[in-house]
Amino acid sequence: MPWIPKAYKLLTIDGINLKMIPLDPNNNSYSQITSSSPPCHTTCPNGYSRTMVVKCCYSCTECQANTFAHDSTCKPCGNGTWSSAGSTECKNKTSNYLAYSNAYGITFLTISIIGLILTILVIAVYIKHANTPIVKASGGFIFVCNMVGHICCFFSVLGFLGEPTGWRCLARETVFGISFAICLSSILARSFRILSAFFISTERPSPFQKHFSLCIILIGTLIQVTICVIWVTVDPPKIRRIDTQDTHDQTDIICRSNSPYWLIGVIGYLVLLALISCLCAVKSRSLPSNFNDASEIAFSMLAFLAVWMCTIHILATEKYSLTQTVSIVIAILVSSFSCLGFLFFYKCYIMVFKPEKNTSEWIKKSVFEYCQKISGIKNMSSVTDTSESPDNSSNIKNGIRQDKSIETSNSFIEQS
Template sequence: MSLFLCILLFFLHLNANAENNFCRMMGDPKYPLLSKDGDINIGAIFAVHSKETLPSFEFQQKPQLLSCSSVTLRDFRLAQIMIFAIEEINRNESLLPNVSIGYKIYDTCGSRLSSMSATMALLNGQEFAAGGKCYGQSPIHAIIGETESSATVILSRTTGPFKIPVISHSASCECLSNREDYPSFFRTIASDYHQGRALALLVKHVGWTWVGAVNSDNDYGNYGMAIFLNSAKKDGICVEYSVKFYRTESEKLQKVINTIKQGTAKVIVAFVSFIEMGLLIEQLSIHNITGLQIIGVEGWVASKNYITLNSFHVMKGSLGFALRKIYIEGFSDYVIKSFWDTAFPCSQQHEFLNMNMNSYQVELNCSRYQDLLVLRNYNEDVPEHRYSSHVYKAVYAVAYALHSIIKCEKQEVCEKALTIKPQQVVEALKKVNFTVKFGDNVWFDSTGAAVAQYEVVNWQQDSNGSFQFKSVGYYDASLPPDQRFVLNTKNIIWAGGQLEKPRSVCSESCPPGTRKAVQKGRPVCCYDCITCADGEISNETDSNNCQQCPGEYWSNTENTECVLKAVEFLSFTEVMGIVLVFFSLFGVGITLLVAILFYSKKDTPIVKANNSELSFLLLFSLTLCFLCSLTFIGRPTEWSCMLRHTAFGITFVLCISCVLGKTIVVLMAFKATLPGSNVMKWFGPAQQRLSVFAFTLIQVLICVLWLTISPPFPHKNMKLFKEKIILECSLGSTVGFWAVLGYIGLLALLCFILAFLARTLPDNFNEAKFITFSMLIFCAVWITFIPAYVSSPGKFTVAVEIFAILASSFGLLFCIFAPKCYIILFKPEQNTKQHLMGKTQNK
């Protein structure tokens, strides 16, 4: 603000002098580096030199002018192309005919102080009318420049109040797009808004997610880096560090170098100005920091100034966006001869040259041009110069704007006397639309910028050892979004001259079967790979989440795909199924052997005792009991589920009915031995058969009701185990199931009570004792069955049920028939009626 106030006071002073009708020069004027008068004059500001030597400010004598050194070849070429374009226009009979364009080119020496001084010189001029009267307006109609964005901001803010148009060839800072702050600013280069987004697009396209960021601490670097960081965040790119420095801050530069050395990112995005990049490359070479993939911007990435043997081993393989390389016909020859003969103010034959600047003579010491004279016969850099076309376009844009203002369209001669106001030039520049000789169409968008068109270049070294910037792609904002960016990775030489692109990630990719888990307090690109939980999968690399498998599916061992869950049921082929089948068939075999033995001894007293018909029926029912256990093994089906439960219920009731009949026979037989008893006629063989049939019929009716109302059915149980499906028989109606078991239990309890009452009856072979034991075992098995059945998981539920069937069946078989078989086989002498009744006879 203080600088702007000084400028304002200076102009107020000039206005006050103008009111007194005379002007006077205060101090030594700043003269242009190169100049030529014309009917219309264009100003320009370039940093032809990069170092400035300040005079003594002790105020003991008048301060001398600033001195500059160290030629910046790039900006010197820009001054040459500007003069080349102006001379070309002056020769053109269709563009501004009869009107000559002059120029005043000032050197800023890369200093903001000199830049401000040059700006004031352009605005004021050193020309006065007769009598010292001021002209009242700037002697120039437009200004070309500056090279850097920060300097252009100062230039545009200074010229803004006077509405003098500024056309920059390389100031790409997005901040200059604000038309409210910079209403008279134009540029033939695109805004960094596009370059910042293009950088993120390049990084994403190659597949890097972990980068470092370095930028110049000025408008160009700060605004450009902000755009890149914002775009990178949207594209999922993480920035390990973002550091910045300015050319005069050596301590900050060292901190930047230390940060790069300590960082893990192998890719560095350098949104750095031309001068800062030279300092950064120098430090990288000194510290021998190699193997980093540098991603650059148009400000430096295609500059041959940095290519030396010492720096190339650091920068080899660098990649970035550069302005398009355009050949301008005739310019290469011009910089060798025509420029030095016509535009340069000194010749090699004279040490001093007097220059006439309007109304006064100024003597210049040509020694200050000596460092430029060494470039007289050098033009090898011209083909690589990428800003020349932008200066060329800027000069032509001003010419076309002036052409429209002074009404040259339909006249061979333009109106020279027409007074041109700066605002007119600004408005005319907004409307220009023309095509230059090398084919580019020139026009300005609503922000005063040109269309973004970049070339992707790669730092490579030929087999003969020469360095080059090889084009490997492009970015063109004028094309549709899906066609704007093209990169040919096959032609790229990567960092350190490698053919394989470097990996730059915070964390290695998570393989399929895992998911990313962000590390606390770190960017999203830093993560741990967590294996998907059972039942979840991820079938792609770097998956953020695992997907749950649908109901009948489960994850494979690698958690990469969902496979059908294993279906589990008690199978005939597994060990447990084979064992149960063996015992079931073993029981059938034992029962058949007993039946055969009993049949062969059917006429013996021990077989005839207690109704041999019931014994054979009991053996038949036990055989069915053993066999019905087989229906519980195998894959459940609709028919097998109904069969297993009903067969179990009916066969066991038949079995218990037979045992109950035998128990009643024992009791009735005892009663029949009492004098005058006639009870056996009420429970003879017919009644025994009827009782067995009646008891069994009740169970049959219960089973029929169960099957009719809600029968058992096969069911896929997916709740018990997550990783497998238990194929089981659902009970359908639980009431029906427990009714079947309850009825069996009721008969067993009744049988146990009757047998218990008959256990003390006098007899050498009291069958009631053995029936009591058998019922005791039977009841014990089925009482323990209930909690075991409820708590057993999966196929073990079926196994428990089969075990209960087999255990109770073996209990009945051995307790009732084993003692008789023992007597038949080993004690035949006791198999007599006398022996069986001996105890009763003794008493």
């Protein structure tokens, strides 16, 4: 029997010493135990921590969520694990990412494959009609760069699918940025090539005009490469596990840098290229339709700007989550299809189903009508053969301008 102070009495029930109860000094009876007195336990059930009140008497407290009971104490769960209240062990959290097998992954993979197939079909049509004016006017190397950029854009989607790894985090967002830089730089080079042919000179293109469009592609791509190299050197994207707000048993696995502004800078540069291309398209909107891609470029660039401006807003305002990754993949697919569709689908339709519009005679007719429009001649058949007419010199000048414009169109096709 342990020693008990004189003022206390050991309360024993069923042979178990529960608690030392103070005695009332007046009548030597037990003091009244109020309802606020902590319960007295010798052992605690699983999932509870045990705190000693007095010797041989303990208070039991249930372990909170994300903790577990071990050696009568509550300990926190480690990274990537969770537990409910009153648990004795932690469970692994369910990892969320764009897996190939889930609905998002299957959808994105299917759309990306469709985009690759359509790009290959466009290349096949252009190769089959390689000697036609539309293909020659496409710019040769400019067209090749555009197609390479589209293929890389669709392939870059695969980097966002599957569980993130170290090399995947470094590659996936830089690859799509460089791919779009190639694509948009080639579109900008195409716009400049058209403008230089019809506005800078009516003679055959100079060596500067021939090579400047290639310099646009090279410089435009190298600037993006430089931005990406600085990004992965200073603040490389790393694997991050973000607990979901709705449930405690799941975690999002994403790739992010410490600052979101690196990715915003990469996208912002692409937006700048798209904006300049759109302005060039507006400048060339009055040129002959056979050479003028103004409407196609304008629509594709407007779609590109709308999609990526929304994506920038999501990246700047949303916290790190899987939603940002999904929005980037959607933006890649939508902008890639818009550029491919607006720029090449109609031309492929002309080459396959309207071959009569893909001839030199049709090109010359189109340029002739364009020259009539800009010279103010509404009806060439109504022009009389009067050498004494005061307007005869003006008509002669218009005819010379038409001949020079036709010569420009022919040299524009041949420079490819």
